[in-house]
Amino acid sequence: MTTTAPTTPLPAPEDVRRVACVGAGVIGGGWVAHFLARGYDVTAWDPAPDVAQKLRRLVDAAWPALTLLGLAGGASPDRLTVTATLEQAVGEAEFVQESAPEKLDLKRDLLARIDAAAPPGVVIASSTSGYPMTDMQTTAADPSRLVVGHPFNPPYLIPLVEVVGGERTDAAAVAWASRFYEVAGKSVITMDREVPGFIANRLQEALWREALHMVANGEATVRDIDASITEGPGLRWAVMGPMLTFALAGGEGGMAHMLDHFGPSLKSPWTRLQAPELDRELYEAVVAGCDEAADGRSIADLVAERDRGVIDVLRATGRLDATSDPKGDPR
Amino acid sequence: MTTTAPTTPLPAPEDVRRVACVGAGVIGGGWVAHFLARGYDVTAWDPAPDVAQKLRRLVDAAWPALTLLGLAGGASPDRLTVTATLEQAVGEAEFVQESAPEKLDLKRDLLARIDAAAPPGVVIASSTSGYPMTDMQTTAADPSRLVVGHPFNPPYLIPLVEVVGGERTDAAAVAWASRFYEVAGKSVITMDREVPGFIANRLQEALWREALHMVANGEATVRDIDASITEGPGLRWAVMGPMLTFALAGGEGGMAHMLDHFGPSLKSPWTRLQAPELDRELYEAVVAGCDEAADGRSIADLVAERDRGVIDVLRATGRLDATSDPKGDPR
Incomplete structure (x- = not known):
């Protein structure tokens, strides 16, 4: 009987230089902008045909805000490389952030593909806003390095990231991801169990549903609801x-x-x-x-x-x- | 058959100089501080024996913040008069803010007493955080001038006031109160119907209940919950x-x-x-x-x-x- 030792995530969180972002929507593009502003080399892939222009537009829109926040030394939008294939994007990455649309089958498949192409020992995080990693890691060859790293919109501005593993995730990968996000300038909550929707989304979803009830019943307008919070x-x-x-x-x-x-x-x-x-x-x-x-x-x-x-x-x-x-x- | 014409609230919202505050807890005391900072003469009453010292402490604690916010000309903590009886507090008031504990019978009784002692035509607002005015105005001789003016803690700092009448409230009293609060520096949402908990409280209660569920189930700590929102x-x-x-x-x-x-x-x-x-x-x-x-x-x-x-x-x-x-x- 042989057992494989748990993989030690590599490299150390402080030594990461190359980050891959899979998915170029609002969240994926926000991550790209964040990692560029923190001085990383970023590779990105998305199946959309116009992904390079789309990402450039997202990064350009975010850059003034990021400049006000303070750029890391050497940070530049030019350190983004958009690749033709998923495999090129993650093949030499030291950390991978997946931000695909919120569809379980799609996420499962994508995480398995990323796992197959990323170097051994590299941690892979999903931006999912609600799926437990246990449900997403079912088809990957090495589920132990798959974690949830759930950001808030826009990821380049809102500090919070919620980090949690699935049943088959190695605890070392969760710890590594939490530390890496901190090094990368995020504010991290590490959860010790899977709760659908994590913490902040459950809270804001409760408020959001109540708001929808009020709109549905004609009890308050959207404007009133928003003013009631901001004021x-x-x-x-x-x-x-x-x-x-x-x-x-x-x-x-x-x-x-x-x-x-x-x-x-x-x-x-x-x-x-x-x-x-x-x-x-x-x-x-x-x-x-x-x-x-x-x-x-x-x-x-x-x-x-x-x-x-x-x-x-x-x-x-x-x-x-x-x-x-x-x-x-x-x- | 005779009918009494609806009372026109008096004086004009812009001409109010004397405000009475009934109740000296966190909310009542916060209102006292707010009205003092906006340059009003304030009379206050509360059945507690140490009410003068208590109010002084609340106002002193709030005054640095109010100074930063900008005081109205002539504003002074010394323009507060704590009276021995409810009747003295409201007898010459041009507006009354009731902030008694959240007990329906108590509010009913107190609003009836205020109504009996306040000058005719003066609008009386309750700080209730959830009771519909329809349920509170049942015993007052003149329910038409009773409105809800629901603030947020601390009332001297958070701009929002939700204004709504009950079934027997004159629409002119609701309009008067909304205008008065604006003149007094608040941000007003005027509701056209009674919704238990109004707007913002329903929203924050939904979030609060979800947070309590998370605490009850050991899914998140109080610290995590708070950090998940502030970050x-x-x-x-x-x-x-x-x-x-x-x-x-x-x-x-x-x-x-x-x-x-x-x-x-x-x-x-x-x-x-x-x-x-x-x-x-x-x-x-x-x-x-x-x-x-x-x-x-x-x-x-x-x-x-x-x-x-x-x-x-x-x-x-x-x-x-x-x-x-x-x-x-x-x-």
Whole structure:
């Protein structure tokens, strides 16, 4: 009986120079722009006939933003090579990002083809916005190096990448991908289990479905829905997540007081989402999780931090006029 | 048979000088701070024994932020008068904001008492985060002047106020309140019907419930949930609402392409929220609503606008270092 040792991903995340991007839609093209801006050599392939022009247009549109964000030394749009075949694109890659359309069979097939053509030990990540890797890695010869690396649109601007493996993924490949994305300037959440839709998509999907219900019932217009977020909770969420934000609604009593006060309204018919049972265990998990996330900061600290942040966001998004930009801003 | 003519709210929204705030919790105190900063004389009452100190603490904590936002001429924390009785607080008010705890009987009773003591023609608004005014105005002698004016925490910083009347509210009172809040520096959404939870609360409650499900099932930590928003969709939502944000996920095809591509995933088990039927009518309403909200801006315009905004938000929230603050920023 022989077993193959788990592949050690190669090269080290810090040593990657050549990245391959498969798929040139909004997400694939966004990844191309991101990796170019971070100074990588990028090869790209897409079955579309006009892919070179399309990618050039996407990169050109993103480049001013990327320049403002700060380019890595040597970064250039000219370090992109569009190849005629998938195999050419990934054949010498040190990391592969797949961003094909969201169709399970297509992804399965493509990941198997990438796996067959990419050098041994190279990690291959899928941008899928919801499929578990377990369902996508079924036909690849080496499923151990296949991970999900789920970005947010636009990938060159929104830091978050959610990283998770499938049942047949090697834990070392998940760890390697998380580290690589960090080196490449992303903000990484590594998940220890597969949840369809991962984390942020489940959250924004819940909001999105509720919004669709409101539109379907004529309860609010698209414009009202968008304004209700950008003028309301959205201003906070750029600065502090929904959990800590709600903790602040509890005043000096924090999340516990908030749950005492608003917990019962989980039962009121405010959304079409079935509410979880707010039992003792969930109550305590939420309170403890907020304490942990606060990391020693008091409610007053968090209030001050949020306030400064929201003001800055208001100013940054042009909702404060120049006269309210005082010299006395301590930051 | 005699009928009383509908009361014309008094004075004009632009002429209000004296505002009464009933309730001195996080929301009531936040309203006090907001109205003081906008230069109003504020009277406040709360049954708590230490209400004067409590309000002073809340106002002092908010004042640095309000100073950064820009104070109205003559604005001062000293223009707050804490009264011994509810009747003293509202007896000479030109507008009343009620922010009592979220208990229906309590709100009913309090609104009836405020109505009995406030001058005729003065509009009375409730900060309720979810009760329809129809359910709260049952015992007041003059229900026609009772409206919902639902703020977001903190009311001195988040612009949004949702305004809606109950079945017995005079339409003139709703219009007056919307105009008054605008004069007082708020961003107003006036709703033409009662929806429990209004708009933004339904949206953020959907997200909140999904987050609670994730915590309950051990799928994500509070910290992960918050990071998934602040590093991901939250950065966009401070700049552009969820509908237009998703429209941009459709690339140059906008919302229609997005629905073509991702519509089927409404049926996938990404959230515990039951999905609406994406029928032709909803499809067209969403697409048309996005077109309307775009107001002539092309997808490329919106992309450029979002990119500039998100960069500014990144910089504003300290996620860009000083070296990436170029002189060439066109704004």
